[in-house]
Amino acid sequence: FRLMQEAEAYRSMVTENATGNAARFTQVMAEYQKAPGVTRDRMYLDTMQQIFTSASKVMVDAKSGSNLLYLPLDKLIAQTAANDAAIGAKSGPVQAAPLPAEVMQPLEQVRQRDNRSRESSRDREIR
Numbered sequence: 001f002r003l004m005q006e007a008e009a010y011r012s013m014v015t016e017n018a019t020g021n022a023a024r025f026t027q028v029m030a031e032y033q034k035a036p037g038v039t040r041d042r043m044y045l046d047t048m049q050q051i052f053t054s055a056s057k058v059m060v061d062a063k064s065g066s067n068l069l070y071l072p073l074d075k076l077i078a079q080t081a082a083n084d085a086a087i088g089a090k091s092g093p094v095q096a097a098p099l100p101a102e103v104m105q106p107l108e109q110v111r112q113r114d115n116r117s118r119e120s121s122r123d124r125e126i127r
Contacts, residue, residue, distance in 0.1 A: 032039040 028039065028043070
């Protein structure tokens with residue numbers, strides 16, 4: 001008797017889940033037909049948000065394609081937590097720890113390259 005109840009509950013759950021997914025698809029399809037580009041971008045951003053909420057590392061690909069910047073966010077978060085613990089119960093504003101040199105140097109290189117790229121774009125526009 002208990003096994004039958006569990007099977008009925010499972011069937012009901014699967015049916016309701018499928019019905020909900022079909023209704024969601026219908027809604028998304030209607031919006032997609034109205035504005036395909038906006039809907040596609042929104043779906044992409046929602047998917048990326050779901051993926052990256054659990055990521056502790058971020059890699060940024062510069063447009064040049066050859067340089068890849070790695071931000072060790074997990075280490076930075078751990079360092080911040082350690083600094084907060086070291087500060088303890090001291091009063092006053094909490095000072096953020098400076099970023100390590102291995103993070104700052106690639107960031108500065110990307111900034112310089114972007115500035116050069118902007119300058120060369122401006123020069124081409126002026127000509």
